Amino acid sequence: MTVSSLPATDLETGHRLDFLLVADMVEPGSRVLDIGCGDGSLLGILRDRRGVDGRGIEISREGVNACLAKGLPVIQGDADTDLADYPDDAFDYVILSQTIQATRQPRVVLEHLLRIGRRAIVSFPNFGHWRVRFDLGFRGRMPMTENLPYSWYDTPNIHFCTIRDFVELCREVGAQMEKAVALNAGGQPIRVTLPWWAWNLLGDQGVFLLKRR
């Protein structure tokens, strides 16, 4: 199996396709909290393209320093412990991009997202993707893909789920799915006419726009 080392990007702008998709879900001019914002790439896109008043939380010092250098207000913190301090309805959108699988309590984190933001956008690597199933089912190895580039022994990811698992969790916490998109390994949306089981099999990652019910 070949594993590309970089996430799919837009050739013109160099922005990650999944970030552009997320940015399109955000109303221009809104207030956004990006949890696990890394080096601030998504926040930068949101600021420059959507005129968003963005804030970030990032656990790594390098990430925070990169954000500060871009003029992005980002604090060093941990999604598992810090979200409790944010007041209700503090943001229009709370984004959790490729981070939920690294949290200790994904359900609690998701509940906080829906409390702090009027809407939540969650993207995550789909553990139900056929390549993952192939690695585990036929090769008998823990899978590694561009979205899951870690060996099993040093991965920060501790709570993998499939698209179907996540849909079930949304139902349990009472989140309404306003939009749900599966992206293939090339970062392109999978045709909406396909049934759920196909998304779960072909989707490299899932991106969900959620609202409190």
Added chain:
Amino acid sequence: MMSFAPLSSEPRSQVDDPSSLVMRFGAHEPLMMDAGIALAPWQIAYQTYGTLNADKSNAVLICHALTGDQHVANDNPVTGKPGWWLTMVGPGKPVDTNRFFVICANVIGGCMGTTGPASTDPAAGRPYALDFPVVTIRDMVRAQAALIDKLGIESLFCVVGGSMGGMQVLQWAASYSTRVFAALPIATAARHSAQNIAFHEVGRQAVMADPEWRGGRYLIEGTRPSKGLAVARMGAHITYLSEMALHRKFGRNFQDRAAPTFSFDADFQIESYLRYQGISFVERFDANSYLYVTRAMDYFDIAAEHGGSLAKAFKGSATRFCLISFTSDWLFPTSDSRAIVHALNAAAASVGFVEVESDKGHDAFLLEEPEMFAAVRGFIDAAARVRGIA
């Protein structure tokens, strides 16, 4: 036994007539102090670096810590040592004097040319001593604001400071939010903790227990409570370091000997280091000033000014904040910075925060810490772009 260097010939020369710029305020321009006293006349000593641009938008105010002074980026006239934040402030440094007009003033209650307990009370013709009103952080900031007014600067691009300087930064942002574009409080807290008040009290009691202190009238009576002040400094100095830093630097090593002397000489390197710190401190600092500035920190509690809510102090603030703490700082631990960050978040303010990994304790903010420099440079450069400063 402790021994001390002989007193310098004229210890008060820097108090009334400092080797720096001084702004003087006359009888009709009193400083209204929290203690309810209108102090007049009064003066504030300061230094500037770089050039104020045409629209006066590039002024950076540096706030010094407890025993610092205005000599942030030039040789200190008393000690002859380099400026206390030369790593941070200068041409091409994170606070770049090629781009910014940097101002650093000695705090009110200090002893380096700003009116304080060692200054001559013009009404009495002798030093104020304990007749000087008790000072608060807000008084310090009020005095700085008066200076900034006199310099014709409406709005500061950035206010920066660590420790007590960080308290002043927070107070600036709370009292004059529209005059502060960016605020950079480092290794600080929005209120002084009980533990820190306790340490300060030990220091003050050491000063006051020195028989040479004479009820604070030592300058008038021609004595000097050097031993008490040195002990206060020794105690305080321990709180600025960390166990790891002390261990790495000194361990249990002996000083100039192979075995213990079975006496109370400074057998250990750490003892002789602390004695040196104490002795060199009394040569540059006034004992009563030490009482006043430590008290100012003790009284500091921004939330208390706003009905117990720290968020209220920053509500509606357009200031861009960046906070920095250090992992081994136990005097102003990261939790103190986080409390401020939470309040700023709750107040919907723009805030960045980074905890720098360091084993150097509270003093880390004065030392070579590349991560801190990177954060400061990144934050200031980004803010300067938004502010349109070349």
